[in-house]
Amino acid sequence: MSFSQESAETFALQALAWLAGNEDLLPVFLGATGASAQDLRDNAGDPAFLAAVLDFLMMDDAWVIGFCDTLRVPYDRPMQARIALPGGQQVSWT
Incomplete structure (x- = not known):
């Protein structure tokens, strides 16, 4: 599946x-990014912020699996969506 930027933003x-909604993981994300709950609301429409959400999610296979299982989508969807967002072609997987 190939994402347009708009469909990638929706996925993100x-x-x-x-x-x-993840009580265990949300504090980890906030701590890693320095974002506040208000920042989440304020930046939900920013493609670069949404790209950062997917970057964070893809840091751990268990997170990807949990998210994808919830949505019932293939495990490669976050990566495919990330490619369609700003900076996606420059992601370093190392």
């Missing part, structure tokens, strides 16, 4: 919603 918003 789903990831953000999943993250916001």
